[in-house]
Amino acid sequence: MNKIETEALSIENLSCDFLTVEGIVYALSGVNLHLNRGEIHGLVGESGCGKSVTSRAILGLLDKKRTRLGGAIRFDGKDLLSLSEKEMRSIRGRRISMIFQDPLNSLSPLETVGNQIEEAMSNHLSLSPEELHDRTAVLLEKVGLHPDTSARYPFELSGGMQQRVMIAQAVCCNPELLIADEPTTALDVTIQAQVLNLLKSLQKELSLTVLLITHNFAVVAENCDRVSVMYAGRIVETAPARSLIENAAHPYSRALIDCIPRSHAGGNALPVIPGFPPRLYDPPAGCPFAPRCGKADDACAVMPPLTAIGSGDTNAGGDRYVSCHHLEA
Ligand SMILES: Nc1ncnc2c1ncn2[C@@H]1O[C@H](COP(=O)(O)OP(=O)(O)OP(=O)(O)O)[C@@H](O)[C@H]1O
Numbered sequence: 113m114n115k116i117e118t119e120a121l122s123i124e125n126l127s128c129d130f131l132t133v134e135g136i137v138y139a140l141s142g143v144n145l146h147l148n149r150g151e152i153h154g155l156v157g158e159s160g161c162g163k164s165v166t167s168r169a170i171l172g173l174l175d176k177k178r179t180r181l182g183g184a185i186r187f188d189g190k191d192l193l194s195l196s197e198k199e200m201r202s203i204r205g206r207r208i209s210m211i212f213q214d215p216l217n218s219l220s221p222l223e224t225v226g227n228q229i230e231e232a233m234s235n236h237l238s239l240s241p242e243e244l245h246d247r248t249a250v251l252l253e254k255v256g257l258h259p260d261t262s263a264r265y266p267f268e269l270s271g272g273m274q275q276r277v278m279i280a281q282a283v284c285c286n287p288e289l290l291i292a293d294e295p296t297t298a299l300d301v302t303i304q305a306q307v308l309n310l311l312k313s314l315q316k317e318l319s320l321t322v323l324l325i326t327h328n329f330a331v332v333a334e335n336c337d338r339v340s341v342m343y344a345g346r347i348v349e350t351a352p353a354r355s356l357i358e359n360a361a362h363p364y365s366r367a368l369i370d371c372i373p374r375s376h377a378g379g380n381a382l383p384v385i386p387g388f389p390p391r392l393y394d395p396p397a398g399c400p401f402a403p404r405c406g407k408a409d410d411a412c413a414v415m416p417p418l419t420a421i422g423s424g425d426t427n428a429g430g431d432r433y434v435s436c437h438h439l440e441a
């Protein structure tokens with residue numbers, strides 16, 4: 113199979129500038145991200161690095177008047193950035209759907225759960241009222257909810273149940289790509305695990321490609337095939353999830369993994385990454401991590417390209433790409 117057949121989505125050199133009254137915010141600066149068909153791809157990075165902006169760019173949800181986008185987002189042979197709003201509407205919710213962190217802000221408080229799922233389906237599928245009703249009952253059961261939940265309002269449900277409703281709505285039209293932006297951070301750990309297990313089993317059953325945005329490397333280790341690490345609006349490393357966690361190549365990926373709390377740390381204070389991410393109003397020309405990196409030298413004044421390294425990773429699900437002049441052995 114060639115690359116186009118195996119890739120569900122390919123983001124090439126994506127830039128996103130927000131035109132604000134305070135000046136231009138360079139939120140994304142040349143993001144390269146490739147999702148293989150049928151994989152769960154983790155996207156991790158510190159708060160403000162551009163994870164949600166990337167997902168909103170994929171779905172065409174950024175305000176066109178105040179945003180300047182560059183590069184390409186290739187999906188099924190088309191560049192999503194070149195499509196009209198009408199064309200995007202036929203893809204959004206149908207072929208690419210999204211689950212947000214906070215279901216209560218995403219579900220309408222005025223409509224029953226059933227009506228909201230039926231409406232999401234009727235936007236894209238030609239089904240009779242009976243078919244919509246029956247399919248909603250099947251979807252609710254699929255996400256572990258009683259079909260009677262259909263008649264209830266979102267505020268009557270627990271956080272975990274609301275997130276299951278969001279998942280039912282997100283998969284109701286059999287999408288090819290599902291973007292889950294921190295879908296479980298608002299939930300307690302046991303419910304978090306149940307919701308992630310549900311996502312994983314649906315991903316298998318429906319052959320979905322999933323972009324899973326998270327802060328949590330334990331979530332990556334448990335659920336993801338590959339993972340990309342983002343820093344200051346760029347992807348700095350992409351690798352099979354397990355191999356990145358065991359042996360990250362980019363100094364920033366390593367530093368992030370070193371910050372994971374471990375039960376055997378013996379009371380030692382957790383390491384922190386010194387310094388702060390760069391201001392996005394005036395991003396540096398070179399490697400944005402250089403001011404915080406112990407390995408930085410003059411070479412880092414030039415931005416290192418995202419480069420394929422190694423070949424031994426292919427059995428673990430993909431190649432490794434790293435953007436650094438000083439790769440770890
Ligand atoms: N509409 C906007 N106007 C101006 N700046 C914006 C806008 N939306 C996002 N930004 C900026 O873009 C950067 C990336 O934001 P984004 O929401 O993608 O971060 P994130 O990685 O999702 O963080 P978190 O983990 O906290 O959700 C941030 O600096 C944010 O302030």
Ligand SMILES: [Mg+2]
Pocket residue numbers: 163164165293
């Ligand atoms: Mg976010």
